[in-house]
Amino acid sequence: MNSFFRTLMLVGALASGMAAAAVLPARALVEIDVNKGNIEPLPIALPDFVSADGVGAEITAIVAADLKRSGLFAPIDKGAFIEKISNPDQAPRFEDWKVINAQALVTGRVSQESDGRLRAEFRLWDTFAGQQLIGEQFFANKANARRIAHIIADSIYERLTGEKGYFDTRVVFIDESGPKNQRKKRLAIMDQDGANVRYLSDGRSIALTPRFSPNRQEITYMSYESGQPQVYLLQIETGQRELVGNFPGMTFAPRFSPDGQKVIMSLLRDDGNSNIFAMDLRSRTTTRLTNSAAIDTSPSYSPDGSKVVFTSDRGGRAQIYVMGSDGSGQTRISFGDGAYSTPVWSPRGDLIAFTKQSGGEFQIGVMRTDGSGERILSTGFQQEGPTWAPNGRVLMFFREAAGSGGPRLHTIDLTGRNEQAIPTANFASDPAWSPLLE
Amino acid sequence: MRRIATRSFTHIALALVATLAVAGCASKQVPNSAADLGLGAGAGTPGSSQDFTVNVGDRIFFDTDSSVIRADAQQTLAKQAQWLNQYGNYAIVVEGHADERGTREYNLALGARRAAATRDFLVARGVAGNRIRTISYGKEKPVAVCDDISCWSQNRRAVTVLNGAGS
Numbered sequence: 001m002n003s004f005f006r007t008l009m010l011v012g013a014l015a016s017g018m019a020a021a022a023v024l025p026a027r028a029l030v031e032i033d034v035n036k037g038n039i040e041p042l043p044i045a046l047p048d049f050v051s052a053d054g055v056g057a058e059i060t061a062i063v064a065a066d067l068k069r070s071g072l073f074a075p076i077d078k079g080a081f082i083e084k085i086s087n088p089d090q091a092p093r094f095e096d097w098k099v100i101n102a103q104a105l106v107t108g109r110v111s112q113e114s115d116g117r118l119r120a121e122f123r124l125w126d127t128f129a130g131q132q133l134i135g136e137q138f139f140a141n142k143a144n145a146r147r148i149a150h151i152i153a154d155s156i157y158e159r160l161t162g163e164k165g166y167f168d169t170r171v172v173f174i175d176e177s178g179p180k181n182q183r184k185k186r187l188a189i190m191d192q193d194g195a196n197v198r199y200l201s202d203g204r205s206i207a208l209t210p211r212f213s214p215n216r217q218e219i220t221y222m223s224y225e226s227g228q229p230q231v232y233l234l235q236i237e238t239g240q241r242e243l244v245g246n247f248p249g250m251t252f253a254p255r256f257s258p259d260g261q262k263v264i265m266s267l268l269r270d271d272g273n274s275n276i277f278a279m280d281l282r283s284r285t286t287t288r289l290t291n292s293a294a295i296d297t298s299p300s301y302s303p304d305g306s307k308v309v310f311t312s313d314r315g316g317r318a319q320i321y322v323m324g325s326d327g328s329g330q331t332r333i334s335f336g337d338g339a340y341s342t343p344v345w346s347p348r349g350d351l352i353a354f355t356k357q358s359g360g361e362f363q364i365g366v367m368r369t370d371g372s373g374e375r376i377l378s379t380g381f382q383q384e385g386p387t388w389a390p391n392g393r394v395l396m397f398f399r400e401a402a403g404s405g406g407p408r409l410h411t412i413d414l415t416g417r418n419e420q421a422i423p424t425a426n427f428a429s430d431p432a433w434s435p436l437l438e
Numbered sequence: 439m440r441r442i443a444t445r446s447f448t449h450i451a452l453a454l455v456a457t458l459a460v461a462g463c464a465s466k467q468v469p470n471s472a473a474d475l476g477l478g479a480g481a482g483t484p485g486s487s488q489d490f491t492v493n494v495g496d497r498i499f500f501d502t503d504s505s506v507i508r509a510d511a512q513q514t515l516a517k518q519a520q521w522l523n524q525y526g527n528y529a530i531v532v533e534g535h536a537d538e539r540g541t542r543e544y545n546l547a548l549g550a551r552r553a554a555a556t557r558d559f560l561v562a563r564g565v566a567g568n569r570i571r572t573i574s575y576g577k578e579k580p581v582a583v584c585d586d587i588s589c590w591s592q593n594r595r596a597v598t599v600l601n602g603a604g605s
Contacts, residue, residue, distance in 0.1 A: 250573070272558075297543050381585070
């Protein structure tokens, strides 16, 4: 249908008088440890990229916003800048940047090629070491200016933290509009910063719980469109949709396996309980993983595919369990005071994020995969549904503040100290973060 | 030395798919009470859906995180069963609902369990199982919208919807 392809060229290290320093990883004086709890954000200067029109400033602003939202960087007010960068090919006057305490400096240029494409170049400088840390340039269609900015922000984040960035990613979610008792709930997709929203369903029937496939081209979700709530697949590019399996009862809570070959989900039994099944998308065979007279739902694979974490109320109240991906060894791992649900395995494999209801409040937290080391990151009147950024350092979830009328999306990092609202036009719920775009 | 990598990627097309078909929706907006209908008690032709809603009561309520049919609900369901056995031409959809004080997927499962418990009670009172379909709306269709228990208790419900006279 309306799909179109664009190509983005990433051309490596910029050739310049300092190219040698750029190719060999320079020993940076500036470093950020993302594990530190109360880290002071790193002061960084981002003068507008030089350009003949406004696109340089536009890209710079997006890079700065990404870095700021991560909580690890503090972009310095431009009014404090002493040197005006007019030729980004020349080394900056480091003294001018050190004196305003800019520990890192990003300079760049955006120009238009004769074929109409944008050419964006940037350099990351360690001002106190007086060294260039990165020099890269990109060519891309003008429509992809935002994406170039996110890729530059990822590059800076990765160089200074040693962790993969997560800015060049997208989020599928449920857009909610209309009064609460007649709310329209439709599939939507956007960039991780809330830009470029597109709708993937028309809202005539309720759609819920979209999740990305590992290849990012496909989502699985649940919809009421047939009258019976069922799990579907949707090809994002083509809009092609497909029912997953042919089950007599409700299917819900779908997620892909890490290899993309299976969808794991809950199937309603005739007695009103729900069990977990995996469906192989090639052979169309289904495997039952749980068989309990209880609610078993919200399954999520470990990144190596060998285990599944899920919610069950088989012990009387909703708790988190782990089992082998063949259903073996079902073991309860949550034992705190309250109800636990929506477990999601971190893409790094080390943690499980969850929603906990305790004391009349809803909490977003993480625990190790054996249930130890529980940490609550965020508490609120009503909030749920964490999804991991692909680097396993940030969670997005949805929260409805009391009296607010509807949910909004928020992020929190693993320190629990940096929470950010994601702007959306309408109410929004059920976010699912994409894998990294390769 | 230059390292050159090419990345190809795709812009997501707006997928307002023309083939999106919506089948007949099973949920009808059912008034809460006779007062909502602007009717006094005793309204409705015997055997009409209005008669069922107003004089029998189309819904029961549940305790928090429970699908146990309470004593007050048993009375309502007994009346429903009697009425449904008298007017055997209706197909029935039992909708299970949850309040918002739970997470989305768990509440879909909880609503389903409430609908099944309601269905099983009606069947035990003689209503033919093949007349009854169940559906869970989880917490997606609240009837009462406020942020306290006065609303949550009304939203934890199972609603028996008459699906038109069966043929």
